Amino acid sequence: ERPGGARGSAATSPPPAELISSDDIFIAVKTTKKFHKSRLELLLDTWISRNKQQTYIFTDGEDEELKQKMGSHVINTNCSAAHSRQALSCKMAVEYDKFIESSKKWFCHVDDDNYVNVKTLVQLLSLYPHTQDMYIGKPSLDRPIEATERLGDNKMRPVNFWFATGGAGFCVSRGLALKMSPWASGGHFMNTAEKIRLPDDCTVGYIIESVLGVPLTRSNLFHSHLENxxxxxxxxxxxxxxxxxxxxxxxxxxxxxxxxxxxxxxxxxxxxxxxxxxxxxxxxxxxxxx
Known part of the structure; x- marks a missing residue:
């Protein structure tokens, strides 16, 4: 049974590689102003209410009421509110930079329609040292995605790689996140996304699997609305x-x-x-x- 599998009681689960707590995890929630009331409020009343210190909300519009509840943990990315490739990548770039700045051990990205069980998240992440290259999540496709990488001089080359769907949530260890920096930090993430013309979660997979050669570790404990x-x-x-x-x-x-x-x-x-x-x-x- 590999780590992150659905079965296995406490007695049979592998020993932790590292004792971490929820304070070691940076949970980024991606949202947009029009969903503050309809989606985010539900999260604030449920799982976020128990994990305010670990949770950072990335949005695209000012909201005083939200600021009063979450303080400096609400980040207005100043990205466009469009659900476009560029707008999504703009937010992911800010999430990445804020995580690096935080010096926490794990980066986990979720959407505003996810419930996060932080206790089981801590259990899974503690199976791996945060200094190792770890990319954990669940693909929504049953095969690697095929993309075309633009190399400049009108040259193209096909690439294929697995990516963890953003809608189910995924996590990246600090060790790996630091290696992603040349392609992900500052304005680099948007440039990388433009090179393959794919959304934010695909771009993360491209940097990790295709550029850095680190394979996705799959966990069936993550769920998106793209599955039944x-x-x-x-x-x-x-x-x-x-x-x-x-x-x-x-x-x-x-x-x-x-x-x-x-x-x-x-x-x-x-x-x-x-x-x-x-x-x-x-x-x-x-x-x-x-």
Missing amino acids: LQQVSTSEVHKQITLSYGMFENKRNIINMKGAFSVEEDPSRFKSVHCLLYPDTPWCPPQVAF
Whole structure:
């Protein structure tokens, strides 16, 4: 069983390579101003409420109310609010720079439709030394992506590599992040993204797999709305690292759990997940057997 697999109780899981705490992790949440109310508020009420010190919100517009809640942990990237390749890469570039500045051991990127179980995230990351080259996440494609790298002088060359989908969340060790610097720091990230004309998460995979030759370590404990979330078994929900919600093949795509709230009250199921993990939360109904 390799690290990050779904099975394996505490008794069988490998010993930690390094004892880390949530304070060693820089969790970057990418959002946009139009989703502050509809998406971000849910995260602030659930998992972020327990991990304010570890979480940094990267957005594209001023929001006083958000600033009051998160203080200096809200970063207005001044990137465009368009959902374009350039706007996404602009945000990822700022996330990378802020992480390097923070001197934390692990960089983890998630989207504003992810629930993060920080406890299981710490367990996974502690299996690897942060000084080693680690890129951990889950691909959304079943094969490497094929891209064309622009070499200047109108020359092109095909490249193919795996990348962890940003919508499920992914993590990069500090050791590896430092090696990415010539392609990722400052304005370099946007230039790299333009060279292959692919979005931000693909660009991260390109730098790590294609340029630096470090393979993606896959974990099935990360989940995006690009997969069928009904397949996450109810009894395994507490073991997952990230969850998501959205639409899949034109149907509502949410994890299947009874939980503390009805689907009407809790369409994302994140409140129910939160009450499963933290039943002592003031707004959680008294524990009923699910």
